[in-house]
Amino acid sequence: MKKALITGITGQDGSYLARLLVDKGYEVYGTYRRASTPxxxxxxxxxxxxxxxxxxxxxxxxxxxxxxxxxxxxDEIYNLAAQSYVSASFxxxxxxxxxxxxxxxxxxxxxRHLNAKIKFYQASTSELYGKVVESPQNEESxxxxxxxxxSAKLLSFHNTRVYREAYGLFASNxxxxxxxxxxxxxxxxxxxxxxxxxxxxxxxxxxxxxxxxEAKRDWGYAKxxxxxxxxxxxxxxxxxFVCATGVTRSVREFTQLAFEIAGLNxxxxxxxxxxxxxxxxxxxLQGDCTKLKQAIGWSPQTTFEELVRLMxxxxxxxxxxxxxxxxxxxxxxxxxxxxxxxxxxx
Ligand code: NAP
Ligand code: F7E
Numbered sequence: 121m122k123k124a125l126i127t128g129i130t131g132q133d134g135s136y137l138a139r140l141l142v143d144k145g146y147e148v149y150g151t152y153r154r155a156s157t158p159x160x161x162x163x164x165x166x167x168x169x170x171x172x173x174x175x176x177x178x179x180x181x182x183x184x185x186x187x188x189x190x191x192x193x194x195d196e197i198y199n200l201a202a203q204s205y206v207s208a209s210f211x212x213x214x215x216x217x218x219x220x221x222x223x224x225x226x227x228x229x230x231x232r233h234l235n236a237k238i239k240f241y242q243a244s245t246s247e248l249y250g251k252v253v254e255s256p257q258n259e260e261s262x263x264x265x266x267x268x269x270x271s272a273k274l275l276s277f278h279n280t281r282v283y284r285e286a287y288g289l290f291a292s293n294x295x296x297x298x299x300x301x302x303x304x305x306x307x308x309x310x311x312x313x314x315x316x317x318x319x320x321x322x323x324x325x326x327x328x329x330x331x332x333x334e335a336k337r338d339w340g341y342a343k344x345x346x347x348x349x350x351x352x353x354x355x356x357x358x359x360x361f362v363c364a365t366g367v368t369r370s371v372r373e374f375t376q377l378a379f380e381i382a383g384l385n386x387x388x389x390x391x392x393x394x395x396x397x398x399x400x401x402x403x404x405l406q407g408d409c410t411k412l413k414q415a416i417g418w419s420p421q422t423t424f425e426e427l428v429r430l431m432x433x434x435x436x437x438x439x440x441x442x443x444x445x446x447x448x449x450x451x452x453x454x455x456x457x458x459x460x461x462x463x464x465x466x
Contacts, residue, residue, distance in 0.1 A: 128201030135162035149192035164449035179223030209269035224276035297364035318435035331396030364407020
């Protein structure tokens with residue numbers, strides 16, 4: 121039986137990947153952060169919490185990572201843990217660099233010294249392209265990070281390649297474009313919108329405050345993207361691959377469609393607020409995953425319209441179930457609403 125270690129197993133991708141690997145017959149280990157409030161709701165939602173082994177570890181802490189890898193003795197490591205919110209990286213650039221940049225190097229060093237046969241997947245990102253100079257973006261396109269998050273991810277991207285070339289490690293980068301789902305964190309714009317649409321629909325909220333409505337993203341479905349992570353570690357050789365849909369849409373288009381699906385007009389509810397603007401933004405992302413298609417035959421199945429619909433419908437269902445007294449694994453019921461954030465922020 122193959123063994124996998126997933127860092128960041130409590131996150132969106134970590135949970136979907138855990139489900140996928142358990143279904144494939146893997147023994148799955150995952151790292152989680154000790155916190156005052158446990159955060160296992162996604163693993164519970166996918167009914168996989170009871171089928172994984174959990175190890176406390178922090179990407180900023182070498183000893184805990186060493187212990188995690190020693191305990192799991194994995195064949196494959198999927199490094200998904202990150203401070204993954206671009207906006208927060210402007211507020212916490214050093215912490216973000218420690219986790220998203222140096223964290224990967226800690227794992228690569230552990231692999232090099234402990235067992236160089238362990239295969240390594242690094243969660244790289246379309247944010248690396250930043251100020252894009254060509255569209256669509258592929259593996260050859262210029263990287264020009266626009267945030268501390270992206271420059272930290274550039275460090276881990278290149279070290280993954282360096283350890284592959286210098287030491288012969290099987291270390292691959294998946295350059296994944298934005299991928300979303302009903303398990304997406306509430307800070308990210310897609311889920312922020314679908315959760316707000318649901319609250320407005322059931323009468324709990326009136327307004328939704330957003331930042332840059334004109335930014336364009338290539339949004340895919342997270343459940344499909346974790347299949348790529350696994351497939352990349354099954355290749356003959358390690359390499360770097362873009363994973364995307366090739367379709368780009370603006371935040372405004374996402375918002376308009378999400379409200380329409382709920383039978384609402386976004387112009388009646390949406391306002392912009394400075395709080396949700398970034399010092400600088402990535403204005404346009406659109407990926408070209410030709411190389412990936414040729415290597416593993418993968419192509420996205422869920423369209424933009426289907427993705428928005430499945431997220432809106434799931435959030436409406438959750439709020440309706442909540443109002444009728446049901447309890448279930450979920451994050452939104454104790455999350456501060458927009459108005460509170462806008463009024464309380466200094
Ligand atoms: P996510 O939902 O924010 O999950 C991040 C995970 O990292 C969580 O399990 C979190 O733990 C953990 N984590 C945070 N700081 C940590 C630390 N210091 N030590 C150990 N674990 C830590 O992110 P995601 O959307 O699943 O993304 C997975 C990975 O792919 C990330 O590396 C992200 O940067 C990258 N990525 C994401 C996308 C996307 O569109 N989703 C696209 C490209 C790349 P807690 O639960 O305790 O917070
Ligand atoms: O923003 C704009 C915002 O925070 C998308 C992470 O998974 O994908 C994600 O990063 C766009 C940006 O994702 C709001 O300015 C407008 O242009 O959902 P987001 P992101 O920054 O693209 C990449 C690939 C990753 O690697 C990251 O880990 O939406 N926007 N108004 C807003 N964004 C947020 N969050 N909130 C707003 O109110």
